[in-house]
Amino acid sequence: MAIVKDNILMQLVRGTLGKQITIYERNGQIIMAKKRGPSKKKPTQKQLEARHKMTIASMRAHIMLEDPQIKAYYQSLAGPGQNAYNMAVKDAYRSPEVQNIRLEDEEVIVTAKDEFRVAAVEVKVIDADGVVTGSGRAVLGRNGVDWYYKATALPAGGRVIVVVKDLPGNPTVKELLLT
The missing domain is CATH 2.60.40.1220 (Immunoglobulin-like)
Incomplete structure (x- = not known):
């Protein structure tokens, strides 16, 4: 992974180049990284459970963010590089x-x-x-x-x-x- 600084060409480029390099922006920085592909390993039972729990958390987050007051609440808690959806998923993932x-x-x-x-x-x-x-x-x-x-x-x-x-x-x- 490389962080690009002050390169006029890379300021406008985003996406995958030649199925080898991915260029994206995160927290205001441009990052170049090797393109990742899908894993060839079969997921474990624990990974499947975590994926299922995350799917449910994501669905609950989407439903909660339909309410403008709740969306504003989560947005107020979001830090740099985060948004209301990230906070809502985090809340939905863990029980009190x-x-x-x-x-x-x-x-x-x-x-x-x-x-x-x-x-x-x-x-x-x-x-x-x-x-x-x-x-x-x-x-x-x-x-x-x-x-x-x-x-x-x-x-x-x-x-x-x-x-x-x-x-x-x-x-x-x-x-x-x-x-």
């Missing part, structure tokens, strides 16, 4: 993380984190017999990380199921057993 679930009196406090933004936290309280005693959306606290849900009751032997979603809709489910 539930760091902690705490109980204080009759309140469920969920600490959730995402590289971009957690969009919603849903809490479901189930008693020991498997009956849902309460469910609903948690409210974001002032610190921007903790989400609060006021439960009617936290029955012993039951469980609390938390579903955290980010902007693309990736869910992360975590469960806490009540003692």
Whole structure:
């Protein structure tokens, strides 16, 4: 790979020359590189899974960028050589993380984190017999990380199921057993 500097001829040339050299521009620099062809190796199972995950992330990114407000949000996070689509794919590729679930009196406090933004936290309280005693959306606290849900009751032997979603809709489910 070579970076071209101050060459008047190369300022206007882009593409592939003679199936051997590719010339392209990246971050304002003109780059000449050997033309790459398709790999002759069969992809591994892990590579196929990563490709499938990337395909889904790309489709979600295209859908999200139809909303002008979300597109502006991602564009504001883009760095040099990046755009809103790059940021949307990055967000759609990774799911949010539930760091902690705490109980204080009759309140469920969920600490959730995402590289971009957690969009919603849903809490479901189930008693020991498997009956849902309460469910609903948690409210974001002032610190921007903790989400609060006021439960009617936290029955012993039951469980609390938390579903955290980010902007693309990736869910992360975590469960806490009540003692």
